[in-house]
Every structure is written in structure tokens, then in C-alpha cells.
Amino acid sequence: MAMAAKHRVHNDSPLGDAEAGAGAFVRVIELKGTADNGMSEKGALLAAVHRSKNSQHSLPWRLGLLPSVTPRLRGLILLNMVCIACASAFVVLKEAQETTDPFVFSSIRFVIAAAVFSPFLRKALRDERAVRAGIEIGAWAAGGYLTQSIGMLTADASRGAFLSGFTVVVVPLMAGLFGTAKLKRTTWGAVLGALVGISLLEDSGAPASWGDFWSFMSAVLFGAQIYRAEYWSKQLSAKAAIPMLSVSVLMIAAISLASTAAAHPQATLHLLANPGEAALYLADTQLPWAGIIYMGCGVTNGGLIAEIIALQDVSSTEAAIIYTLEPVFGASLAYVMLGERWGTSGWVGAGLIVASCLAAQLMGVEDLDHTAKHDDPPAKN
Incomplete structure (x- = not known):
């Protein structure tokens, strides 16, 4: 979130003179990017990359990508x-999910x-705060992921993509x-625009x-995660970012396993009593292994690494605009690959949602928290 005195990164940072008042956050775990006068000071823990004095050397393996x-x-x-x-x-x-239970997936x-x-x-x-942050952020993210997976059982992929955009309004x-920022009229306009867009979207295409x-x-839960990630971004040092994320992903995995057990108690008890059958189940060719590995290693881990690299050289405002296009990409892929179609009102609604999200990111709120993080660089006049 933009602070009373804007902080800028050190001169030896790859960001140069770009403002780091509000960073972009890990979209892979639904920590989207926000703009300089938007809702997040440093956008979750990836902002630690911006605060590192030696960020050019913090990820030396990035130099091998697109040299x-x-x-x-x-x-x-x-x-x-x-x-x-x-x-x-x-x-x-x-x-x-046409062939696989969402909890199992x-x-x-x-x-x-x-x-x-x-x-x-x-x-x-070794860092109690990193563990606490990882547990809380992971819990919110797990709720978002599970409700998103349940939603995809009956909702169109294209509609789900645009509904997820409501996160940046939440x-x-x-x-x-909660009193940590002052809402602008633009925010209320963005909320109204997004709700109107959702109603138009619901009135078009599939019932x-x-x-x-x-x-x-899921958008609401992801919004709660982002809000809490902002708090933790002010508490953790740069070196705690990746360890915290390891706890977050582990927490998501643990809650996903617990949800699977709750949804299928008899099958879970049977597999616990007969662990050999679990291995046979995992070897079942009916499981969409390509999709599972793509989502786990590609989208989750690969996306995280790519963001860590990219956000050293791209401003938060640019990242926010790019992330606002995610629903557009999602709907386009659903149009081509799944044959999903909307009427005119649906596209108007989709446009309203994107515009509302962009307005919320670029002109969202004024920060009321003027406390700087202990390892932030000194403000420059």
C-alpha cells in the first residue's frame, strides 16, 4: 500500500528509480499485483525481492533466462x-474434473x-513469524483453491475466470x-461496476x-488472503520470503488432503488400512497426470519462480495491468479449447468486470498505516 512517505528501492536495485510503494504479489497463490496507490504496500512476500540491496545477485540463475x-x-x-x-x-x-474428483486433484x-x-x-x-505467516496465508489460499475447484464442476471456465477477477475489488x-485504508469513491464505483458486470455475465451463456x-x-477467500498477506509483508525480512512460501504451499497441501478425507471418509479409512492400494490408485492411468503435473510444477512452482525473476525488473503498475488481463486470457482459452460462448450481454459484463478491477488496482484506496517496515530502505525526498 502506498505509504505517507514513498519508499524507493536502492540505486543498485535492478528496478532503478521505480517506486516500490506497492509491489506485485504471487499470483500463483492468488496474491495479485496492485498499483502504487492501490491496496497493497508491497504485495505479499515477493516484495521482499524489491527490498533486497543485492537483488541482482539474490537470484543469479535468472540471468540464464532470455539472455x-x-x-x-x-x-x-x-x-x-x-x-x-x-x-x-x-x-x-x-x-x-470431468473424470477426477476435485479434492483428489x-x-x-x-x-x-x-x-x-x-x-x-x-x-x-527457524523463523516463527515465517511459519505463522505461511500457515495463515496457506489456509486462506487453500479455501480459495478448493472453492474454485468445486465451482469448476458446474460453472463455465470462462465465467469462472471473470468471477475470479472480483478478488481485486474485495x-x-x-x-x-477494517480501517487500514481510506476507501475512495472510485472503489465503490468499481464494486458497483463489478456487480453489474457479474449480473450481466450470469444472464449470458450457460444457465x-x-x-x-x-x-x-473463491474470489472472496483469495481477497482475504491478499489482505492478510499485506500485513505479513510488513513483518518478514527479505530472506524469509521463500521459506514462508514453502510453509504456505505445505499448508495448502495439508488442507487439501484433509478435505479429501472429509469428502470421502470411507475411502480414506480403507486406503489408510490398505496403503498398498493407494499406490495402485495413484498408478491408475485414468488420473489426468499431465494436468496435475502442469498445475503443480508448472503453474504453481514455475509461475512463482518466473514472478520472482520478473518482478525485479518490472514496475508494480505494469504488473497490475498485466494481471488484470488474466480473465481475458482465461475466457479466450475457454472459447478456443472448450467451445464456450456468450451473448452480447456477457461480453459487456466481462468488460465491466475488467474495467472495475483495473480501476480498483490503479485508484483503489489511501493507506492509513504510516508505519514503515523495519528493513525498508529509507525514504528519499
Whole structure:
């Protein structure tokens, strides 16, 4: 969130003189980007990358990606790739859940993702705040993911993509309602515009369903996650970012497994009593392994790494605009790959949602929290 005295990154940062008053956040775990006068000070824990004095050396392996282009262009390319990957998740979920239980799909997906991040857990356990932050952020994210998966059982992928965009309207609302920011008239206009857009969207294409409700609820839960991630972004140091994320992904995996057990208690008890059958089940060729691995390693882990690299060289405002296009990419992929179609009112509603999200990000709220984080760089006049 933009602070009373704007902070700028150090001169030796790859961001140069770009404002870091509000960063972009990890979209892979639904921590979207916000603008300089928007809703998030540093946009979750990825903002720690912006605060690092030696960020050019903090991720040396980034230099091997797209070496023939400028750092800024590389960042823009990577962010667009992440945005398209996240948009494709709606199509992958929709297709996978025609044959696979959503709880089972999510459990396997996040167990794989958590396994990749497991080397960072030992470091996370040395920092109590990183563990607490990871548990809370992971819990909100897990709720968002599970309701999103349930929603995709009956909702159109394209409609779910645009309903998810309501997240960026929820965040400034929470900041205003809980007294951490002052709501502008633009925010209320964005809320009204988004609601009108949703009503038009529901009136077009496939009939409204409970899946639409769950898709909307996932946006609310992801909004709560973003709001709380803002708080933790002020508490954690730069070196705690990745360890915290390892705890978050592990928490998502744990809640996904618990939800699977709650949804299928008899099958869970049977597999616990006969663990050998669990291995046989996982070896079943009917499981959409391509989609599971793509979502776990590609969208979750690959997207996170790409964002860490990209956000060292791209401003938060540019990232916010790119992320606003995610529903557009999602609807386009659903149009091509799933044959989903809308009427005129549906496209008008989709346009209203995108415009409202962009307005909320670029002109959302005024920060009332003037306390600087302990490892923020000094303000420059």
C-alpha cells in the first residue's frame, strides 16, 4: 500500500528509480499485483525481492533466462507467460474434473508442489513469524483453491475466470472496512461496476449454477488472503520470503488432503488400512497426470519462480495491468479449447468486470498505516 512517505528501492536495485510503494504479489497463490496507490504496500512476500540491496545477485540463475533481451522486456514476457499459465488453469481444471474428483486433484497437485519447496522448510522452521505467516496465508489460499475447484464442476471456465477477477475489488473493500485504508469513491464505483458486470455475465451463456456461487466465494477467500498477506509483508525480512512460501504451499497441501478425507471418509479409512492400494490408485492411468503435473510444477512452482525473476525488473503498475488481463486470457482459452460462448450481454459484463478491477488496482484506496517496515530502505525526498 502506498505509504505517507514513498519508499524507493536502492540505486543498485535492478528496478532503478521505480517506486516500490506497492509491489506485485504471487499470483500463483492468488496474491495479485496492485498499483502504487492501490491496496497493497508491497504485495505479499515477493516484495521482499524489491527490498533486497543485492537483488541482482539474490537470484543469479535468472540471468540464464532470455539472455538476449533487456531485463525489463524479459520481465514483461515472463509476467505475461505467468498470466496465461494461470488463466489456463480454469480450462485444465474444467477438463480434469470431468473424470477426477476435485479434492483428489487438488491434493495430488499441491503435494507435488510442496515437495518441490520442501528444501526451504528447515529454514522456515527457524523463523516463527515465517511459519505463522505461511500457515495463515496457506489456509486462506487453500479455501480459495478448493472453492474454485468445486465451482469448476458446474460453472463455465470462462465465467469462472471473470468471477475470479472480483478478488481485486474485495481487497480494497476489506482494507477500508477494517480501517487500514481510506476507501475512495472510485472503489465503490468499481464494486458497483463489478456487480453489474457479474449480473450481466450470469444472464449470458450457460444457465447460472451453484458453481458460479463457489467461484465467487473463491474470489472472496483469495481477497482475504491478499489482505492478510499485506500485513505479513510488513513483518518478514527479505530472506524469509521463500521459506514462508514453502510453509504456505505445505499448508495448502495439508488442507487439501484433509478435505479429501472429509469428502470421502470411507475411502480414506480403507486406503489408510490398505496403503498398498493407494499406490495402485495413484498408478491408475485414468488420473489426468499431465494436468496435475502442469498445475503443480508448472503453474504453481514455475509461475512463482518466473514472478520472482520478473518482478525485479518490472514496475508494480505494469504488473497490475498485466494481471488484470488474466480473465481475458482465461475466457479466450475457454472459447478456443472448450467451445464456450456468450451473448452480447456477457461480453459487456466481462468488460465491466475488467474495467472495475483495473480501476480498483490503479485508484483503489489511501493507506492509513504510516508505519514503515523495519528493513525498508529509507525514504528519499
